[in-house]
Amino acid sequence: MKTYKEKNAGISVKRLIQQFFIFYIPLLFLVGVILSFFYYSDAKIVKTAIKKHQESDVAIKVKSITSDVKSVVSDLNFISRQHGLIQLVDKDERLDKYDLECDFLKLAEEKENYDQIRIIDTDGMEIIRVNYNNGNPVIVPDEKLQSKKHRYYFKETFALNEGEVYISPLDLNVENNLIELPYKPVIRLGTPVFDSMGEKRGVVVLNYLAGKLIDNFVALCSKDDDVALLNSEGYWLYSLGENDRFGFMFADNKNLTFAKRYPEAWKVIVDSGSGQIDNNDGIFTFSKVYPFRGIERGRVGGASTEKGVDRYVWIVVSKIVPNKLNQQIAVIFKKYIDIYFVITIFLALVAWMCAKISLREKMATNSLCRSEENLDGIIKSIADGIIVTDHDNNVLFMNPAAENIFGVSSEHVIGIPVDVAIREAMLGQRVNDTLAKKQPGYQFDFTVDDPNGNKPKIMHAHTSVIHDRKGRERGIVTIINDVTQEREAVRVKTEFLSTAAHELRSPLTSIRGFSEILLTRDNLKPEKRKEFLQYVNEQSVSLCGIINDLLDISRIEYGSGFSFNKGVCDIKKCVLDVVSRFKNNDEIHTFILEIPEEKIELYVDNDKFVQLLNNLLSNAVKYSPEGGAISLSVSRNEQGGSFTIKDEGLGMTPDQLKNVFEKFYRAGSSSHNIEGTGLGMTIVKYIVEAHDGEITIESEPGKGTEIVVAIPYKPSEEAEQEG
Template sequence: MSKFQNFLVVIVLVIFVGGIAIVFYFSDMNREANLSKAVEVKNVSITKVSIDHYFRMIVTDLLFLTDTLESELGSEDDVEHSLQKMAGYFRSMSLRKGIYDQIRLINEEGREVIRINYNNGKPEIAGKEKLQQKGNRYYFRDTFRLKRGDVYVSPLDLNIEGGKIEVPFKPVIRFGMPVFDADGKKHGIVVVNFLAFALLDQIKKLASNSLGDIMLLNAHGYWFIGPKPEDEWGFMFPDRKEISFANTYKDEWSIMRAQDSGQINTNSGLFTFKTAFPLLADWKTSTGSAEAFAPSKKQSPPEAYYWKIVSHVRPEALSAGSRELFARLATLYAALVLALGLSAWLVDRTFGKSIGMPAGGGLSPFVLISATATVIFISEVMVMLILPFFQPLSKMTEAFVNASFMTIMVVPTLYFLLYRPLNHHIVKRAIAENELREKSDIIDSMLTSSVDMAIAATDLDFRITYYNPMAEKIFGYAAKEVIGRTVMQMHTKENVEPERFEKAIEIVAQKGEYRYSVEKEKDGEKRYIDSRVSGIYDKENNMFGYMLMSRDVTDKRISEKQKEEFITELDRANTELKDFAYIVSHDLKAPLRAISSLAGWMSQDYSDKLDDEGREHLQLLVSRAKRMNNLIDGILKYSRIGRVKPQMEKIDSLAVVKNVVDSVDPPDNIVVKIVKPLPTIVYDQTHLAQVFQNLIGNAITHLGKPEGEIIVACDDEAEKWRFSVKDNGIGIDEKYFERIFKIFQSLKARDELETTGIGLSIVKKIVETNGGAVTIKSKVGAGSEFIFTIPKQIDVDAQ
């Protein structure tokens, strides 16, 4: 072979390998670009879900606070006492959630009545001297004008205190609702200042795997989250009005404003965006105001309240991967060119020379060539170096003899380009057969795990491969009728819309599964079927088919319907109870107070004009009015249990018992002993105080001995606390154990003891509503012991 021929072969190989490198480069770059786009789409989508979640959670909290406040206004005559209780509820909410900078009750005149400051995790109730006038703030005006049940959501902006933007910046959203009493009179608004740091920080964390900057924009293109802190909140400052995404990226912003989501690839980089509409259709909002005491410019519909979530990958970040890949391929290509050039140089060096075969050459990596650059001898070791895994070696050594030296350079190249892919295909086929067996095992294990469920499996072409006996029972087809047929064929037979099938496959691809319910008529009876379509995956997480799992849920649906009807009836009963409580509180207590006051005046002014019998009757009237008032209070307390959500928090039970003992003020002949220690528990403090007050008060009232002792104790019983209130009184006959816990029941005549017969009923209802139980141990003449339990693990959110 001439020098020119050697050179030509080298050039062809260089071009050939270079072409492969170029194809690989552009293929890999396209794959990387698609992957980057998918990652950014995922980031902005997750961010939108997070925003929606926060808004709904906050409004749920606001509804709870407002409902509780309105309930207090309707059941308490002592407004000051109600406000103190609500301040405690507000503080508990602030402490438990940790996302509200302030929780406030503002009256109809715009004056703060209650304000809870978060105070860096140590919520405090603001003193009266610190309460401010907020009647001229836009969020008060915009909320106070709303109807009952309406929710107001302010724009996201920076908090203003004392007429100035608070430093360091404190981003807040104000959620508000008007407050009404039972007569429909508006008393003010409840406002929670959501500390938006929680949401903004979570957005940044969710996008931590983004190639570029994650940005959050308001509807006017201003940054809430920007590439630089100094770019953020431009709309709040007169001298920074021009600093916005809308001004920096005008062309991109014009496209984003017109679309809810999409991707734009411009000279400025890759922009992936999605629009978040966090308000529900019946929520209210307005434009707000960046000035402290300026009103909103206008009221806005919910759809006008939107944010743009934007991921911006700069051009240099997009090209970083291509530069790295190009550098790797260029290095490899240069090495191959150098190797080919070195081979040509070796041919040129050995051209015209001859050499004898060395002894033992078969055990050394030798190639002997003639003066015409043909192979005289090549050792098996050399063949192994050139063509690894090629068998048999003896035939290859013979094949190379008399070949040109360039052949032993070309053949390895062709081996790696042609033979190895072919060999890989053979191996891949064997692997595929093994995977098929594994997939069969996977399907079998999934199918045998559910005997009460109809299961059908298909391959990726939607051809049915499995159909279990329960599927035959539910769908009415024998396995032999459906196996081997496609889902589309069965849908045509069943008159199922093609759109439903296409929707199912699309959702499975996006979310991993698709759930739906259908109604079927069978033997003249309506049956309800719940189904789930999901992918079937091998051990390497590659999908190789689809699975339909269906269950007849007719009995469950009937039970749920009955449950819904029961809940509806229960809600109606609760509404009637609430109305009854209002009637009792307002319509009965008002004339009762008048009777009591009149009797008091008569006792003071006309006592000397009445005889003993008259004074006795007058005193009896005062006593009966007092008893009736206590009875009404007891009924109201009883009706509130279970209707008003308890405020679960960590409380010191010892401190609660001490306060109760002080308030009950036992007579000198009765000693109350507390067996320490008493635990710190999670409970509603008001409920716990009512339980101890009623049990200790009941023991004092019914002691029946000149010297009495009441012992309060607690035992640790694994999953619950076991509290007890024990006395050394006259005891109770066992036949009355159930009766004493019934409302309005007393074992002694009402005239003998001033009692309402409600106290123990309240104890039982409180304890059982909170997951505990009440029991009694007693013998006539040997005292009584009331025992109640409190679970250690109380689900606060479920209360």
């Protein structure tokens, strides 16, 4: 198992962090968007729930108000039609006024709703008055009864017809022109009283304690609810802020209206029965209350209202301030922020893991690509041809070297059977055989035509079976290399050895043959014996010469070469030495030497130069078997020196001349019995070339041969080195 370090080897922290953010930021964004969606829909649900709650809250309050007011009207109707009261206004003597007062007292006590229950006569004088007296109802004695002739409620009520009801606006009770303290909200309800003859005899006025109605209204509110009860003009009858209430009652507070504070909301409220307003001031849920709509036959009057119960309107408004709503939404927001925070931590872990995995994969891919590129580069650079074939011998791959060898383009041969693709029967057959015979491989040579029209090239191919990991055969890889030079070298070497052996066998034949004869035949004459020994001796000398020449040729042809020990050398001296040696051993030839007086210095290897002269002069001697003049002229020129050797001997035909530098070639040797190894001229040519010189031969059969050797003062290589 790999350690952490090994797993992450090569991953830089910077790249890891970059990769981390590449994963992390989109994930954060995505989760953010999703959570935002949930948050907004949650917030909407909450807002809707709040609105619904407000709506139902307002509806309950409306119901409570309506229900409270309903009993008041019925009480009023009851009183106005009460028999005692009729008797009273009929001035029936049977009536005991006190009884009636007691009834009213009882009513006030029972209902706890009426601050005052009054009967006022046609002159506006109170006839009966029961005061609730904050829970201790009392009958006001006659002497304390007051005239209410000028009070608006008397006037309004007295003007009504039978069955009609006057309802005053809800306001604060005023006693002796002062607003009673503590504030006592009241509604005065009045209805005319008629005697048994149908004559209007006065009015009944009930001071309904609306405070109770408001208390019931408030009881339905929780502490923080911002619920208000407004009158039709937009004054607060009840509000959270105590100072806002009953603004119309106070000279200084005439401007304290809902309409002034929330004009936008008020506009909507005025025009609608109920509804919700969502604006910058908050959410307003409102519903209009028609408290006296239950009065079927009544008419409603009042200071500010026209006749008609529908004009008597209060408005219940519940308000949620933005802050309150925002608080609730903030709770949801915080919940989502908490969730987001937890998720971000989780996402960070996920992103980190993904970044690492991704980088590792990237690196693995990169390294795979690099190694593939490397491998591809290596295979393409290999000088040997490579052909890969599949199980059916179709070409799968061919590298550029193989393309060159066969003169095809791999894109044209891939997928084609190998023998069709390259038209090389031997190769195709062997590749087939390798798979068919299940041989591990073949090695063989074949030839291909050279695209440049040169000699066919010899190729060596080696086939191998490709196995997959499970050991199944998958195809063949054939490696092909050009062995033309190697094979040529082997051929030349074999030929040389064969020729050399042949050349050695000839003198050995004489040596063996004559020596055996000398050993086995005792009856030989002394001159014959000498003659045979002469043969043996000559052939052994010849053998030595052949061996020396062979060694020279071998050195020339197989790389080691002659080691030239060049230096400035006086050619004149060399020539004189060599020629004098020939002169001394030859009686049938005349040697003519033309040589300048002064020294001729050339940059040559002295020994090799002597060998060159020896070979040329000995050829001139050998190929002039009849004798004659052999001339050697040496001359100097600007480039260096040249010398010409001319004989009057056999000469050569053009064919012979063509082969003169071939190894072991001896022109006309058989017909004229000329000894020699046939290697002398090959060596001469090599020595001349090694001195950057030139050799030219002119020859004519029967007339002799002229050889000119020109050698520059310094061969180019040495001149360059010294220069």
